[in-house]
Amino acid sequence: MSFERFYVHNGQAWALAQVPVLDEVSFRREILESCAAAGRLVSLFAHGPKDKNICIYAVVGMDHEGRLSVFSMQVPAGKTGFESLTPVLPQAHLFEREIAEQSGLQPQGHPWPKPVRRHQNYSFYQIHSEEVHEVAVGPVHAGIIEPGHFRFQCHGEEVLNLEIQLGYQHRGIEKMMEEISLERAVLVAESVAGDTVIGHTSAFCSNIEALSDTQVPLQAEMIRAMALELERLANHVGDLGALSTDIGFLPVSAYYGRLRGEFLNLSMELCGSRFGRSLCRPGGVLFSLDEGMIDDFRRRLLKAKKDFTDVAELFFSTPSVLSRLESTGRISRQAVEQLGLVGLTARACGHERDVRTDYASGMFRFHHIPVSTASSGDVYARALVRRLEAQRSIEFLLEALQQIPSGELLNKPSRLKPDSMALSMAEGWRGEIAHVAITDSQSRICRYKIKDPSFNNWMALSLAVRGGQISDFPLCNKSFNLSYAGHDL
Amino acid sequence: MWQILINRFKQGYRTIAYPKQVPGFPGRYRGRPVDVKGPVNLGELLFNEEAAAEGCFTYSKDHRMAVSNKEDLVAQGDEIRLAGALNDKMKRLFGRSLKLRQVCAGGCNGCEAEIQVTNIVVFDLSRFGIQFVASPRHADGLVITGPVTKNMELALKKTYEAMPHPKIVIAVGSCAISGGPFRGSTEVRNGADSVVPVDLYIPGCPPHPLTILDGLLRMLDRLEKKQ
Ligand code: SF4
Numbered sequence: 001m002s003f004e005r006f007y008v009h010n011g012q013a014w015a016l017a018q019v020p021v022l023d024e025v026s027f028r029r030e031i032l033e034s035c036a037a038a039g040r041l042v043s044l045f046a047h048g049p050k051d052k053n054i055c056i057y058a059v060v061g062m063d064h065e066g067r068l069s070v071f072s073m074q075v076p077a078g079k080t081g082f083e084s085l086t087p088v089l090p091q092a093h094l095f096e097r098e099i100a101e102q103s104g105l106q107p108q109g110h111p112w113p114k115p116v117r118r119h120q121n122y123s124f125y126q127i128h129s130e131e132v133h134e135v136a137v138g139p140v141h142a143g144i145i146e147p148g149h150f151r152f153q154c155h156g157e158e159v160l161n162l163e164i165q166l167g168y169q170h171r172g173i174e175k176m177m178e179e180i181s182l183e184r185a186v187l188v189a190e191s192v193a194g195d196t197v198i199g200h201t202s203a204f205c206s207n208i209e210a211l212s213d214t215q216v217p218l219q220a221e222m223i224r225a226m227a228l229e230l231e232r233l234a235n236h237v238g239d240l241g242a243l244s245t246d247i248g249f250l251p252v253s254a255y256y257g258r259l260r261g262e263f264l265n266l267s268m269e270l271c272g273s274r275f276g277r278s279l280c281r282p283g284g285v286l287f288s289l290d291e292g293m294i295d296d297f298r299r300r301l302l303k304a305k306k307d308f309t310d311v312a313e314l315f316f317s318t319p320s321v322l323s324r325l326e327s328t329g330r331i332s333r334q335a336v337e338q339l340g341l342v343g344l345t346a347r348a349c350g351h352e353r354d355v356r357t358d359y360a361s362g363m364f365r366f367h368h369i370p371v372s373t374a375s376s377g378d379v380y381a382r383a384l385v386r387r388l389e390a391q392r393s394i395e396f397l398l399e400a401l402q403q404i405p406s407g408e409l410l411n412k413p414s415r416l417k418p419d420s421m422a423l424s425m426a427e428g429w430r431g432e433i434a435h436v437a438i439t440d441s442q443s444r445i446c447r448y449k450i451k452d453p454s455f456n457n458w459m460a461l462s463l464a465v466r467g468g469q470i471s472d473f474p475l476c477n478k479s480f481n482l483s484y485a486g487h488d489l
Numbered sequence: 490m491w492q493i494l495i496n497r498f499k500q501g502y503r504t505i506a507y508p509k510q511v512p513g514f515p516g517r518y519r520g521r522p523v524d525v526k527g528p529v530n531l532g533e534l535l536f537n538e539e540a541a542a543e544g545c546f547t548y549s550k551d552h553r554m555a556v557s558n559k560e561d562l563v564a565q566g567d568e569i570r571l572a573g574a575l576n577d578k579m580k581r582l583f584g585r586s587l588k589l590r591q592v593c594a595g596g597c598n599g600c601e602a603e604i605q606v607t608n609i610v611v612f613d614l615s616r617f618g619i620q621f622v623a624s625p626r627h628a629d630g631l632v633i634t635g636p637v638t639k640n641m642e643l644a645l646k647k648t649y650e651a652m653p654h655p656k657i658v659i660a661v662g663s664c665a666i667s668g669g670p671f672r673g674s675t676e677v678r679n680g681a682d683s684v685v686p687v688d689l690y691i692p693g694c695p696p697h698p699l700t701i702l703d704g705l706l707r708m709l710d711r712l713e714k715k716q
Contacts (some may be wrong), residue, residue, distance in 0.1 A: 119640060139644045142623035144591045144605045146598055147641055168640045169595050172676035184670075187535055191670045194599025194695065251493060255500050257609040265515075271538075272517035272548075275599055277694070278538040286538050287517065307500075314496050485597045 007067040010359035013210035013422035016438065019057070020071045024082055027058070027073035034060045034069055035089055040340050042068060042425070042434050044095035046103035047447045053077055054103050059423060059436065063358045068423065081106035091340030094455060117167035117488055125163050127153045132160065135470065139168045146484035150473075157469045162462045169488035177448035182208065182282065185445075190277050193452060193486035195235055197273075198227045199428030200450070200486075201280040203435040206361070206424035208282035211439060212413040216362070218405040220284030225363035226400050227267065227276050227285075229393040232429040234263035235481075236386040236393075237308065242478045243383055244315065247324045255311045262304045266297060284410030294401050301401075305394045312387050325380035329464035329476035332377060341460050343431015343453045344389070345480060347373045348381035355427035369396050379479040389429075416443045428453060430483065452486030504613045507699065508712055511552070518697075519548040523567045531569070531692040532562040532666035532680075555691045555704025559682070562666070562690060572689055574710035579655060583629050584709050586618045589659075590628035590652065594645050595677055596635030599695040600662035604632060606698045619705055625649075630657035636668040636677040637684055649685045657708075659689040661701060666690050 003020050022030060035041065042061040048054035054075045061068045075082065084107035085092040096107040097116050107113065115122055126134065132155050139147035147168040153161040173192060177185055189204035190197045202224050209216055241256030264274035271279035271287045279285050289297060315321055335341065336349045346353040354371045356364045372388035374381035418441050426433045431453030440446040457480060464476045505512055514520065519536045522529050525546040531554055534540060541548050546564070556562055557572040574580060593601050607614040608621065622628050625648045637645060649658070660681045663669035668679030681687055691704040706712050 117640070139641065140592055140625075140648055144593075144601050144621055146593045146596075146601065147644065168638060168644070169593075169635070170638055170640055170676055171595055171636065171671045172674040173671075175676075176671070176674050183539070187537060187670045191597040191599070191694075194597035195602060197599075251497055251500075254610045255496070257606075258500075258503050258611055261606065261609065261611055268518060269515045270517070272515070272519045273536075274697070275602075275695070277536075278519075310496060310499065314492050317492070483598065 005069050006071065008070055008423055009067055009361075010355070010423065010425045011206045011210055011361040013207075013417065013420050016419045016421050019421065022071055022073050024073055027056070027071065028083065028085060030071055031058055031060065031085060031092075032089060034062070035091070038062065038064060039069070041089075041091050041095060042432070043436055043449060043451055044092060044099070045436070045449045046099045046105060047438060048103065054105060056082070056099065056105075057436070059434070061359070063353060066359055068359075070421075070423070075105060080104070081108045083108055084110040086110050086112075090338045094459070115167070117170040119165070119167060122165070124151045124165070125153070125161060127160055131155055148484050152470055152473075154470055157471065159465045159468055159470050159473070162465050162473075164458055164462055166458065166484055166487050169485045171489065173489040174448050174450060178445055186281060192450060192489065193483040194275060196231065196428045196430065196433070196452070196483065196486065197276040198224070198231045198280060199426045199433045200435075200452075201276075202228065202362075203424040203426045203433050205280050205282045206426075207422040207435050207437040208413055208416070210422040210424065211416040211420055211437060212282075213417070214283050214411050214413040217284050217408040217411060219288055219407050220409055221362040222400060222404050223270075223285045223288055224280055225367065226397055227270065227279055228426065228428075229396050230263055230267055231276055233390050233393045234260050234267070235429040236390040237263065239478065239481050240312070240315065240383060240386055242481065243325070243379070243475065246475045246478050247321060249315070249318070249321060252311060252315050255307070259304060259307055259311065262300065266300060269293060269297070281410060283413045284408065286409065288409055289401075289404060294404070298398065298401050301394060301397055305398075308390060308394070316384070316387065322380065324475070325383055326376070326378060328379045328472050329468065329479055330376070330378040331460055331464055335460065335463055339459050340456055342456045343427070344382060344385045344429075345431065345457050345460050347371065348385045349377040350375040353432075355425045355432050359425050361425075367396065367400065369393070379475055382479045416445070418443045430454060430481070430486075431457065450489055452483055454482040454484075454487040458482055458487060503610045504616075505611055507612070507702065508706060511699070514550045514552065518550055521549050521551045521554040521569070522546040522564055523549040523551070525564045525566055529564045530562055530667070531556075531564055532559070532663060532690060533672070534692065535663055535670060535694045537694075552697050552700045553703045554693070554700060555689055555707055557689060557708075559687075559690065562692065572704060572707045575657070575708055579657070580710055582655070583657070584711070587630060587705070587709060588620055588622045588628050589630045589632050590622055590625045590648065591632045591634070592641075592645055592648050594633055594635040594641040594665070594681065595638035595671070596662060596664050600634035600664065603695045603698050604634070604661060604701060607701055612698050612702060614702065617706060617709075617711060625651040626653070628652050628656075630659060631685070632659045632661055633665045633681040633685075634661050636664040636671045636674075636679060637681055638677050642678065642684060645681075645684055657689070658685050658687045659691065659704070660687045661691045662696060663692060663694045666692060669694060
């Protein structure tokens with residue numbers, strides 16, 4: 001069966017009826033063919049109440065073309081499963097498990113059909129041998145961090161396998177989005193992952209704007225882009241601090257920690273919240289910077305830039321730091337392709353994957369931030385990419401401060417279009433955030449699909465520690481610093 | 490080595506003089522609601538900008554808002570009854586050394602991040618004798634964030650039970666007090682006190698590190714009386 005492909009862009013809405021509906025065989029073939037032709041699964045999810053006509057939607061990103069192909073498959077009534085793609089397309093593994101959990105449809109032949117966010121009756125993978133021991137950690141961890149369970153199979157110090165079970169943070173966000181008002185939904189979007197408020201909220205807002213044909217004022221676009229980079233800065237600097245703590249380089253860890261605070265405080269100047277809450281709203285933003293604040297921001301950013309350069313120079317030129325970071329927790333380039341890893345994890349393996357460039361939207365259409373990459377795929381590479389990106393974010397902010405457009409801050413969105421679908425992506429500091437919204441005939445949101453970069457990338461952590469020492473786990477973990485909340489929703 | 494020393498010198502002394510001096514908050518900071526016309530529940534408030542736009546209250550620059558009783562979360566007029574000190578026996582035990590264990594029970598990581606920050610050089614929690622420890626067995630108090638998801642309920646209960654008596658429980662953030670933005674979701678309980686008894690409520694989404702610090706010190710009676 002041949003069909004006309006349907007392409008969309010980041011931040012676009014379209015009528016649901018425009019999405020090609022394929023039968024199972026062609027749906028499967030289309031996914032495999034487009035992924036073979038440099039495509040990548042951005043989203044794959046089921047829509048439809050249990051036992052009714054379920055529809056599976058696929059969004060395949062063509063990174064080099066800057067567009068995404070959307071198509072769907074109607075699952076015939078009474079059918080309880082579909083042939084799993086995972087054995088031939090590993091990057092589908094978690095998407096398919098999620099479909100099974102959310103819709104009840106079973107991916108037949110899935111090599112690892114375990115729960116994603118519900119925990120009943122699951123037994124972990126085990127290696128049976130007298131020489132192998134098991135280490136179980138979590139869900140409550142020793143530090144002040146989110147809950148998750150890690151199960152190691154170790155041979156002495158060597159990790160043979162790490163299995164990660166998440167879901168402890170599952171708050172039912174996608175379901176809530178279908179039930180609550182838009183005014184409340186934006187507050188929930190701000191709370192998908194508390195360290196990525198701008199990333200998730202700007203994607204949410206962009207969906208609402210697309211679904212209501214709202215033009216976002218230029219000033220608002222600029223403020224959003226600046227806030228996104230400020231968020232990246234705060235987190236990257238904080239992560240470099242966390243890495244320093246883990247290798248026992250305490251002075252540097254303290255400097256990074258304080259510097260992170262400087263960026264969070266800038267965010268508070270802008271919108272009253274250290275994490276960018278109450279800034280993005282459908283239609284624009286609630287705050288901007290006046291002349292005095294711009295000067296103050298510039299002064300503080302220049303100071304922070306100098307401090308960051310000094311501290312990073314010290315960190316990256318200390319031999320004992322380098323020897324600890326290099327070759328630890330390595331991920332291969334192939335793994336990035338096979339598992340569809342995104343964000344700085346992918347860039348640290350030499351993949352130029354960045355929504356700001358590949359699917360530029362908002363201000364990033366006019367202000368291009370060069371993509372930062374490293375090649376070795378280890379903890380060092382992930383630290384280095386953070387350093388480079390932090391520098392570029394500061395540069396961007398300093399430049400943007402001189403060019404904030406004047407005019408409106410917010411155009412109030414009107415009613416959403418009925419029977420439509422929208423897709424918005426943002427390059428959060430961890431990587432690609434993708435939100436898909438579907439409206440029903442009453443213009444209400446009837447399906448809201450969120451994908452945090454952590455959803456793609458948790459598997460990378462398992463791979464990074466495989467074959468390494470279990471004592472390297474904390475360092476590897478910090479080098480990704482993935483979100484539990486973002487994964488668990 | 491020299492590099493490290495030079496850098497150390499450049500970085501200077503960074504710990505703030507709190508509680509002797511309270512640093513100023515920027516103009517847009519949303520602190521404790523004042524001029525409250527109808528009752529406003531600080532435990533349910535998400536401290537978002539729009540909440541004040543309806544004219545029921547205005548946000549002040551006051552960061553202090555921790556309370557001991559759930560009823561005190563409801564603000565009227567300009568004042569609220571801030572948290573009181575522990576009783577004498579508890580104060581004798583914990584006043585100069587308090588070990589806390591943190592459990593994230595479904596928060597978004599915003600509250601955890603701000604709790605974490607009380608440890609950094611700027612706030613330096615440890616100078617007050619307060620410390621976060623790795624095991625509930627070593628802890629005097631439990632700090633809970635998040636609305637308590639169904640998936641975390643058991644782990645939270647077990648952590649609570651593993652702590653020796655007497656113990657204190659502190660709920661940090663709207664989620665842990667009322668469910669916060671997730672209030673009403675079928676996947677969560679609406680706050681920590683549906684599972685364990687709570688002694689101190691620290692509102693905010695997330696609360697500023699100084700709000701957290703203020704709450705802890707208030708409970709330990711370590712603040713100047715005139716405040
Ligand atoms: S209260 Fe707000 S910041 Fe704290 S965990 Fe809940 S949603 Fe996150």
